[in-house]
Amino acid sequence: MPPEQMSAWQWTGTGRPLRLHQVPVPRPGPDEVLVAVRAAGLCHSDVGELDEPSWAENITRNPITLGHEIAGEVVLVGQDVRDWTPGDRVGVHPLGRTVPGYGRDGGYAAFHVAPAVDLVAVPDGLSDELAAVGTDAGMTSHHAVAVVAGVRRGMRVGIIGLGGLGQLGAQLAVHLGAEVHAADSSPAALELAASWGLAATYPAAEDLRGLGLDAVIDFAGFGTTTEAAVHAIKVGGDVVLVGLGATLTTLTTADVVHQKARIHGSSGGTRADVEAVYRHLAEGVLTPVLERIDFAGIPAGIERLRAGDVRGRLVADLRGR
Numbered sequence: 001m002p003p004e005q006m007s008a009w010q011w012t013g014t015g016r017p018l019r020l021h022q023v024p025v026p027r028p029g030p031d032e033v034l035v036a037v038r039a040a041g042l043c044h045s046d047v048g049e050l051d052e053p054s055w056a057e058n059i060t061r062n063p064i065t066l067g068h069e070i071a072g073e074v075v076l077v078g079q080d081v082r083d084w085t086p087g088d089r090v091g092v093h094p095l096g097r098t099v100p101g102y103g104r105d106g107g108y109a110a111f112h113v114a115p116a117v118d119l120v121a122v123p124d125g126l127s128d129e130l131a132a133v134g135t136d137a138g139m140t141s142h143h144a145v146a147v148v149a150g151v152r153r154g155m156r157v158g159i160i161g162l163g164g165l166g167q168l169g170a171q172l173a174v175h176l177g178a179e180v181h182a183a184d185s186s187p188a189a190l191e192l193a194a195s196w197g198l199a200a201t202y203p204a205a206e207d208l209r210g211l212g213l214d215a216v217i218d219f220a221g222f223g224t225t226t227e228a229a230v231h232a233i234k235v236g237g238d239v240v241l242v243g244l245g246a247t248l249t250t251l252t253t254a255d256v257v258h259q260k261a262r263i264h265g266s267s268g269g270t271r272a273d274v275e276a277v278y279r280h281l282a283e284g285v286l287t288p289v290l291e292r293i294d295f296a297g298i299p300a301g302i303e304r305l306r307a308g309d310v311r312g313r314l315v316a317d318l319r320g321r
Contacts, residue, residue, distance in 0.1 A: 008109035034076035038128035041069025070107035071131035138277035141168035143269030153177025161220030208232035223249035
């Protein structure tokens with residue numbers, strides 16, 4: 001049986017740092033499971049929760065344990081659960097019945113309770129760290145590229161931003177058969193991308209202008225990048241906004257109109273997106289850059305995210321907690 005108490009990194013209000021609290025280990029309800037968390041991914045959304053007052057509107061309790069990229073092992077199941085048994089390796093769909101870190105306690109703790117319908121089986125051979133990243137970062141990238149932009153063989157596609165999401169998006173677009181042009185201001189990111197089979201890389205989003213692309217997925221979202229994306233598409237092309245680098249963007253109305261630009265917002269994804277990402281990760285199609293940290297290092301990791309000092313994805317190893 002699980003222990004009675006555990007440590008958890010919790011949100012206690014906007015503008016306050018994470019606090020380490022001792023909390024009871026939860027027990028699953030009739031249609032829920034208790035997951036022993038093996039890995040928990042850190043996300044820029046954690047910074048938003050901590051820093052931005054508007055995010056508090058979606059948080060249902062105070063304090064609440066943060067962490068919404070969760071992978072682990074089922075240890076207890078509710079009386080009505082039939083599809084999962086103790087020992088199953090699972091990821092948790094972060095946008096399911098309730099959202100971890102917002103609507104219920106999240107994964108920055110040794111154990112996490114999730115609705116059974118939100119679980120996704122982790123393929124054999126896929127690491128806990130990759131399974132955690134696949135839940136949100138992978139899901140969000142897959143939904144934006146494969147579903148919203150509808151990337152398929154023969155398309156010419158732009159990717160702006162090769163951070164934690166953009167890396168996955170660029171690799172996926174190549175796998176789907178697109179001719180991919182990617183832009184990032186980081187020389188290190190462009191060097192890393194050299195092995196992905198991209199058609200070309202550029203040091204600025206502005207360099208995509210005039211390419212006449214079928215679609216551009218903006219994983220940066222710094223306003224000027226969105227403006228550049230409008231000029232990079234062909235007439236009638238698609239611009240998909242994913243990144244939240246800036247609160248506002250200024251688009252020239254005439255450019256949007258004359259380009260007949262179709263502008264979409266894309267946030268999150270579905271359980272099916274997570275399943276697809278798990279297949280791609282297991283096959284080696286997607287190879288995100290990961291940096292592993294320990295449980296104690298979660299607050300410092302969030303500080304690094306706040307400072308923009310993370311190239312890929314940070315994942316906390318919670319084995320043995």
